[in-house]
Every structure is written in C-alpha cells, then in structure tokens.
Amino acid sequence: xxxxxxxxxxxxxxxxxxxxxxxxxxxxxxxxxxxxxxxxxxxxxxxxxxxxxxxxxxxxxxxxxxxxxxxxxxxxxxxxxxxxxxxxxxxxxxxxxxxxxxxxxxxxxxxxxxxxxx
Amino acid sequence: xxxxxxxxxxxxxxxxxxxxxxxxxxxxxxxxxxxxxxxxxxxxxxxxxxxxxxxxxxxxxxxxxxxxxxxxxxxxxxxxxxxxxxxxxxxxxxxxxxxxxxxxxxxxxxxxxxxxxxxxxxxxxxxxxxxxxxxxxxxxxxxxxxxxxxxxxxxxxxxxxxxxxxxxxxxxxxxxxxxxxxxxxxxxxxxxxxxxxxxxxxxxxxxxxxxxxxxxxxxxxxxxxxxxxxxxxxxxxxxxxxxxxxxxxxxxxxxxxxxxxxxxxxxxxxxxxxxxxxxxxxxxxxxxxxxxxxxxxxxxxx
Numbered sequence: 001x002x003x004x005x006x007x008x009x010x011x012x013x014x015x016x017x018x019x020x021x022x023x024x025x026x027x028x029x030x031x032x033x034x035x036x037x038x039x040x041x042x043x044x045x046x047x048x049x050x051x052x053x054x055x056x057x058x059x060x061x062x063x064x065x066x067x068x069x070x071x072x073x074x075x076x077x078x079x080x081x082x083x084x085x086x087x088x089x090x091x092x093x094x095x096x097x098x099x100x101x102x103x104x105x106x107x108x109x110x111x112x113x114x115x116x117x118x
Numbered sequence: 119x120x121x122x123x124x125x126x127x128x129x130x131x132x133x134x135x136x137x138x139x140x141x142x143x144x145x146x147x148x149x150x151x152x153x154x155x156x157x158x159x160x161x162x163x164x165x166x167x168x169x170x171x172x173x174x175x176x177x178x179x180x181x182x183x184x185x186x187x188x189x190x191x192x193x194x195x196x197x198x199x200x201x202x203x204x205x206x207x208x209x210x211x212x213x214x215x216x217x218x219x220x221x222x223x224x225x226x227x228x229x230x231x232x233x234x235x236x237x238x239x240x241x242x243x244x245x246x247x248x249x250x251x252x253x254x255x256x257x258x259x260x261x262x263x264x265x266x267x268x269x270x271x272x273x274x275x276x277x278x279x280x281x282x283x284x285x286x287x288x289x290x291x292x293x294x295x296x297x298x299x300x301x302x303x304x305x306x307x308x309x310x311x312x313x314x315x316x317x318x319x320x321x322x323x324x325x326x327x328x329x330x331x332x333x334x335x336x337x338x339x340x341x342x343x344x345x346x347x348x349x350x351x352x353x354x355x356x357x358x359x360x361x362x363x364x365x366x367x368x369x370x371x372x373x374x375x376x377x378x379x380x381x382x383x384x385x386x387x388x389x390x391x392x393x394x395x396x397x398x399x400x401x402x403x404x405x406x407x408x409x410x411x412x413x414x415x416x417x418x419x420x
Contacts (some may be wrong), residue, residue: 015364015365015366015367016364016365017364017365017366017367018367019279019318019365019366019367019368020279021328022323022326023278023279023280023327023332024327024330025285028285031281032282034141041175076279076281076367077367078279078281078368078369079281079369082281082369083281083282114352
C-alpha cells in the first residue's frame with residue numbers, strides 16, 4: 001500500500017516504504033489530526049481494538065473505513081500501527097489505574113532512585 | 119531566601135535606631151540630672167559616690183559604648199520590670215533570626231542533597247554513564263566527547279521519525295533550555311540530541327528537524343557502530359534494525375531520559391519524563407549553581 005499512497009498527492013509525502021519523507025511539525029500535526037478523527041469514529045462505534053484482532057479490524061473497516069484511509073494517507077504506516085496499538089494499551093492502563101484507585105490504592109509515578117521532582 | 123536575609127538585615131537596622139536613641143536618652147537624662155554635682159565636685163571621689171550615672175557621663179568622652187541596662191530611679195526599674203526583658207524589639211529580632219536560620223538550613227540541606235547526587239553519580243575512575251564517542255553534528259562536522267567539556271550538557275536520545283514522545287520531549291527540552299539560560303546565563307548549557315536511527319537521520323535531516331524545536335539544539339549522528347557504542351555508554355536501550363533498505367518504514371524503541379553532564383563530561387543526573395519543563399529547569403539550574411569550578415575549558419587547565 002506504500003506505493004499507492006506515495007503516488008497519491010493528497011496527504012503527506014512518503015517514501016516508497018510508507019515512512020514520512022520529512023517528519024516535520026506540519027506533517028506531524030496533519031497525522032495527529034487524522035488520528036484524532038479516526039479515534040473519534042471508533043469511540044462513536046464503541047470499537048477499542050482496530051488492529052490486534054480480525055473481528056476488530058472488520059468492524060473498523062465497516063464503521064470507520066473512510067477515516068482509516070485518511071489516517072493512513074496522512075501518517076507513516078508504522079505510526080498508524082503504533083497509534084492503534086497505543087489506543088488499546090492506554091485504555092487498559094486507564095482501567096488498571098481506575099481499578100487500583102477504586103480499591104483504595106495509590107498510583108505513584110515510577111522514578112529513578114536518584115533525584116526527585118520538587 | 120535572599121529576600122528573607124535582607125529582611126533580617128532590615129529588621130536589625132530598624133531595631134538598632136531605637137536602641138541608640140534610648141541609650142542616648144538615658145545619658146541625656148543622667149547628664150541633665152547630675153551635671154551640677156559633677157561640676158561641683160571633681161575626680162574619683164565623685165565617681166565612687168555618685169555611681170553609674172556619673173560614670174556614664176564621664177567615660178563617654180573616652181568610649182562610645184556605654185552600659186545601657188543600668189537603671190537609676192525606682193520608677194525606671196519599675197517600668198522595666200513591668201514588661202520584663204521582652205519587648206517588641208526582642209520579639210522582632212527573635213522571629214527574624216529564626217526565619218533567617220530556617221531558610222539558611224533548608225537551602226543548605228537541599229544543596230547537600232544535590233551535591234550527594236552529583237558526587238554519587240560521578241563514579242570512581244571511569245564514569246558510569248557517558249564516555250568517549252566520535253560522531254558527526256548536524257552541520258557535518260566531527261563532534262566528540264571532548265566537545266562536551268567546558269559547559270553543562272543536556273543529552274537526549276531520539277530519532278526524527280518518532281511518532282509522539284520524542285517531539286514532546288524535544289519541545290520540553292527547548293523550554294528547559296530557555297529557562298535555564300534565563301536563570302544561569304547564555305553560555306552554560308548545551309542541548310544535544312543523539313539519534314538512535316543513523317540510517318535515516320543524516321546531518322541534513324537532523325538540522326531540518328531540530329530547527330523546528332530550537333535553533334541551538336545540536337543533532338548528532340554517525341555510523342551505526344558509533345551510535346551503538348555511544349548508546350551503550352549512556353546505558354540507552356535502542357532497537358534500530360542494523361541493515362535497513364532505502365525508504366523502509368520502521369520505528370525505534372529507545373529509553374527516554376535527559377542526561378545532564380557536568381563541564382568535565384561526567385554524568386550528574388538523569389531526568390525522566392515525569393518532570394515538567396519547569397521542574398527539570400530547576401534541577402539543572404540548581405546543579406549549575408552548585409558548580410564552583412571554572413566553566414571554561416581553557417581555564418580548567420590553568
């Protein structure tokens with residue numbers, strides 16, 4: 001798919017392998033925008049995982065296919081995969097924190113043994 | 119801190135005035151009262167008989183200091199005893215001194231803690247983090263660990279095709295750098311980004327990329343072997359594939375820390391993602407403030 005998207009003039013310029021030609025601030029902003037639109041669509045259709053399971057991928061293609069295409073067009077392919085996986089990880093992390101807090105635990109940010117933020 | 123100390127000084131200055139005037143008043147009073155007797159009699163006899171009041175008046179010409187706690191009349195003693203030895207002046211002095219000491223000890227304690235961190239990480243013999251490297255800067259010039267000497271350096275490892283964390287951290291680095299320069303001077307800190315992705319990050323790519331964050335950030339790249347060695351020395355984990363094809367799309371996993379190195383090239387402290395720019399700037403500024411040796415490379419060997 002890298003070849004097709006790099007021939008397409010809309011979206012950001014990419015290499016033959018599907019990476020950004022230049023990961024500049026404007027290109028990053030375009031990618032983040034497309035990502036947020038795609039995630040909004042997933043939220044609306046209550047899809048969490050759009051990459052790891054085949055059922056998730058099918059549901060995504062059906063409900064948010066267009067947003068996904070825009071996402072791919074504006075981001076490096078590796079970024080798309082990264083963000084899709086990150087969405088799942090972030091959700092699980094949030095749930096774990098909520099669970100711990102509901103049980104009365106406290107979350108302390110991991111720190112190096114030396115130096116504390118004051 | 120300094121405000122508080124000058125506050126103490128001010129309080130002292132303010133309290134000295136009333137003390138002096140009251141002393142003068144005692145003298146004036148005793149003079150006014152006893153002058154006739156001094157004039158009438160002469161010498162040591164009078165001193166013995168008249169006691170303190172006269173002594174004060176006569177000694178005054180030899181020395182300015184005078185015992186001011188001597189009270190003469192019963193009335194004076196009574197008023198004095200009514201309020202006891204405590205008055206407003208004493209209270210202000212006590213509070214001001216206490217406040218000053220508290221701030222002083224607190225700042226000393228913080229300074230010692232920082233010194234301990236700096237000493238702890240300095241390592242015996244070979245530094246634990248950092249070491250010799252031979253890389254190329256974003257202008258294509260050779261850049262080695264020798265170029266770190268003479269300034270504090272803030273070293274960050276990243277790569278230009280990083281999706282979200284590195285750009286955020288580099289924005290933070292620019293903020294930190296500006297804050298530290300504001301507090302400690304223009305020429306004390308050098309921000310450096312070393313790429314973990316030498317295959318894609320040429321000097322030109324780095325230059326284009328970094329100027330969007332801060333024009334002063336120096337980007338370093340090099341051969342895969344040199345980058346690997348540098349990362350190893352800085353205890354940075356990274357996962358760039360060694361042989362990549364042109365235009366290949368991949369991400370690099372790497373550790374996310376800012377490494378603060380002192381003007382002798384030794385590791386001071388690692389600053390993690392949980393620090394805000396302001397917190398990190400404070401940590402760096404404090405360490406820079408603790409540095410008591412000359413910063414300039416030329417001066418270090420004289």
